[in-house]
Amino acid sequence: MKWIISMIIIALLFISCNRGDMSIRGKITNCSSEKIFLDEVDVYLTKAIDSIKLKRNGNFRFRDNSRFPKFYQLRMMHGETIQLLLEPGERAEIRADCNDLLNTLKIKGSEGSVLVNEIVTALSKTTDKLDSISNIYENTTDLTLRDNLAKEYEQIMDDHRKYTIDFLLKHSTSLASFRALYQQYNEDFFVLNRLRDLQFYKIVTDSLVKKYPRVKQVIALKQNTQKLLSQYYNQKLLSFADEKHIGLPEIALPDTRGDTISLTSLKGKYILLSFWATWNNTSIDYNIGLKDVYRKYRNRGFEIYHVSLDKSIETWNRSVIFDELEWINVIDTTFPYSKAAGVYNVQILPANYLIDKDFSTIIAKNLLPAQLDVRLHELIN
Known part of the structure; x- marks a missing residue:
C-alpha cells in the first residue's frame, strides 16, 4: 500500500x-x-x-x-x-x-505565436507601403502628386489602425494583444496615437489582468494604462477650464539654439500656439501654408510659438532649416507623454490655438492658414 x-x-x-x-x-x-x-x-x-x-x-x-x-x-x-x-x-x-x-x-x-506573427506580418506590409510612398514623395516636385501621396499615406495608416482595433477587440484576452497595442511605425510613431485610443488600452488591460495577473507584461501594461488615464483626466479638466476661459497654462521649451523660450514671454501679441511633428505629412503642408500669413502679420503684433513633438532633435532642426520656418520653433521630445500637448488637450496633429494679447483666452482653435488670415485681419484692423 x-x-x-x-x-x-x-x-x-x-x-x-x-x-x-x-x-x-x-x-x-x-x-x-x-x-x-x-x-x-x-x-x-x-x-x-x-x-x-x-x-x-x-x-x-x-x-x-x-x-x-x-x-x-x-x-x-x-x-x-x-x-x-x-x-x-x-x-x-x-x-x-x-x-x-x-x-x-x-x-x-502555439496559438499565441500565430497571433503575434499575424500582427508582425501586417505591420511589416504596412511599413513597406509607407516607405514606398515616402520615397516617391521625396523624389518628386509635382505638388498634385505629393498631395495625392499624402492622402494615400494617411489612408494606409488609418486602415492599419482599424485592423489593429479589430484585432484587439477579437483577441483582448490573448497576450498577443500586448504586442498589438505597442506597435510602432518607427521609434517615434505609434500605430495607436490618438487620445481616444486609450479606451483600447483599458479594454485589453482589464481582460489580461483577470487572466494573467502575474505576468510581467500585464503588470507593466496595467501601470502604463493607469498613467495614461491619469493624464487623460487632467486633460479633461484643462479642456473644461479652456471652455470657461480660466487662464492659460505656461509652456517653456528649448529652441533650435537650446535656449528656453516661454510662451508667456510673447504676452502683448496675438499668439498662434501650434503643435506639429516632422513625421506628420499634414503638419508639413500646414507649415508651408502658414509662412505667407506669418510674413504678413509678424510686424503687426503677431507671433507663432511652434511646438514640435519629434523625438529626434536633429531631424527637427533639419526640417526647420530646410522649410525655412522663421517663427519661434521649440521642441518637446517627451511625446506621447508630452506635458505641453497634454495640458492643451492636443488630440491630433497639426493642432493650433489662437491666443489673445493678454494671454487669458483662446480665441479660436485649429484654424487653417486662410482662416487664420481672416481672423488676424479682423483682430488687428
Whole structure:
C-alpha cells in the first residue's frame, strides 16, 4: 500500500514539474550549420537564454520551463527574427525558409505565436507601403502628386489602425494583444496615437489582468494604462477650464539654439500656439501654408510659438532649416507623454490655438492658414 502511495506522489510531482515545460522545434531551410539563438523578450529588454547550431537539414530544438506565458524570439545570425508567445506546456513547431523568414513562416502548436506573427506580418506590409510612398514623395516636385501621396499615406495608416482595433477587440484576452497595442511605425510613431485610443488600452488591460495577473507584461501594461488615464483626466479638466476661459497654462521649451523660450514671454501679441511633428505629412503642408500669413502679420503684433513633438532633435532642426520656418520653433521630445500637448488637450496633429494679447483666452482653435488670415485681419484692423 505504501509503495502505491509513493508511486502516486512521484507521478504527481513529475506531472507538476513538467506542466511548465515548453519546447520550440522545427526546420529552417537554407541555413544549414548556422547558429540560431533563443531570446526571451522581457518588458524592457531582450536577453539571450540559449543557442544551438542548426543541423544540416535545418532542424533545431529548444526547451524552457516557466509557470507563466513568455514572449520569445528566434534570432538568426543575420539578424532576422521569428517572434513567439508560448503558454506553459506548449510545443511549438516552426517551418521557414531562411531566405524569406516572414513570408514562409508556418507555426503549429502555439496559438499565441500565430497571433503575434499575424500582427508582425501586417505591420511589416504596412511599413513597406509607407516607405514606398515616402520615397516617391521625396523624389518628386509635382505638388498634385505629393498631395495625392499624402492622402494615400494617411489612408494606409488609418486602415492599419482599424485592423489593429479589430484585432484587439477579437483577441483582448490573448497576450498577443500586448504586442498589438505597442506597435510602432518607427521609434517615434505609434500605430495607436490618438487620445481616444486609450479606451483600447483599458479594454485589453482589464481582460489580461483577470487572466494573467502575474505576468510581467500585464503588470507593466496595467501601470502604463493607469498613467495614461491619469493624464487623460487632467486633460479633461484643462479642456473644461479652456471652455470657461480660466487662464492659460505656461509652456517653456528649448529652441533650435537650446535656449528656453516661454510662451508667456510673447504676452502683448496675438499668439498662434501650434503643435506639429516632422513625421506628420499634414503638419508639413500646414507649415508651408502658414509662412505667407506669418510674413504678413509678424510686424503687426503677431507671433507663432511652434511646438514640435519629434523625438529626434536633429531631424527637427533639419526640417526647420530646410522649410525655412522663421517663427519661434521649440521642441518637446517627451511625446506621447508630452506635458505641453497634454495640458492643451492636443488630440491630433497639426493642432493650433489662437491666443489673445493678454494671454487669458483662446480665441479660436485649429484654424487653417486662410482662416487664420481672416481672423488676424479682423483682430488687428
